[in-house]
Amino acid sequence: MTVVEFFGCTFVAFGPPLAMFTFTIAHDPVRIIILIAAAFFWLLSLLLSSLLWFAVVPLRKDLVFGLIFSVLFQEVFRYIIYKVLRRAEGGLMKITDDHATLIDNKHILAYVSGLGFGIISGAFSLVNVIADAVGPGTMGLKSGTEMFFLTSSATSLSFILLHTFWSVIFFHACDNDNKVQVACVVGSHLLASCLTLLNRYQVYVASLLPLYGILALTAIYTFKVAGGSYASIKNCIYLK
Template structure:
């Protein structure tokens, strides 16, 4: 049972981040370098002058995901190793879903760092200081939610609410629109959507 808990919680916490890494970062060596070292676009040009430097939005996404993965590993690795035993969670009145709740909270932290990175970079680029303040305050709020451990269901609901709102904000900041979301959900490109509208 301990191995099942270990692998289950590990995949809950790090599975989406691993999928994002495989499908959006692993194919480009420059993105992998930026994920690991987090240098600026000019620094990346000097590492590989022949390759085009990624856009600021892409750098924000990659660095946010990298920082989120590091944060998740540092915050969850000890808890994850404890899931292998020996011992039983809940024997002294603690919630028996401690490992699962911790895995879902780690997932929130990883994804939030990715969204915070996108919003924060945009705020710095456009000199919107209220954006930076909002990122800082939501970061402090989510960190404070981890103190509500006896009510772990409540802190997860609040953290996921902040995650959804920040994700929507990051989507529109990075150039998304309702139209592009519709194209994505319908698995269509722009030209085929225009053709379908004209043919009606």
């Protein structure tokens, strides 16, 4: 039963991202490289967050301190990967056969790098958790709740998708010098991350419902930023 729980939670968190990677990224080596590069930049933000946490001894036990600076470091490195990709566009045009799609549609670079951010973020937040799901015991006996693993997987999935959407909005904001959109990305990231602090009290509904509400609103706004409209949805339905 514990093995079934392990695979179930794994597919909840990484099933949709795996499908996104398979159908939109895996066919293009350049996109794979960009995804890995973005994941590396997220790891650098984690390294700096860890160094700051280690250096500020009095606040090590304060989760809010580490959380806020972790979010800020992630957004700083999101901006760095944005600048790197924009400067590398000329080189990318030379090494890919699909440069018309990859370069002309700037949202693709944002989407790929955002998914890289999200996948590595989800992996670091969940791997150690679901590794314990294999056994020999399971949650819910004497202490804890049996919903812990499933909730952790659902939370990780939401952040993987949010990072993807945030990057699309963030890149678009930087291209158009839209400080309001940048503030929305940073603010919603801080809010979503702070909601996870409620999980220590095992009030999972109080964190998951607002978190997925933020995800839905961010997805709609990302669709609009990427040029989508109600008319385009109707056209897609009619084409089918």
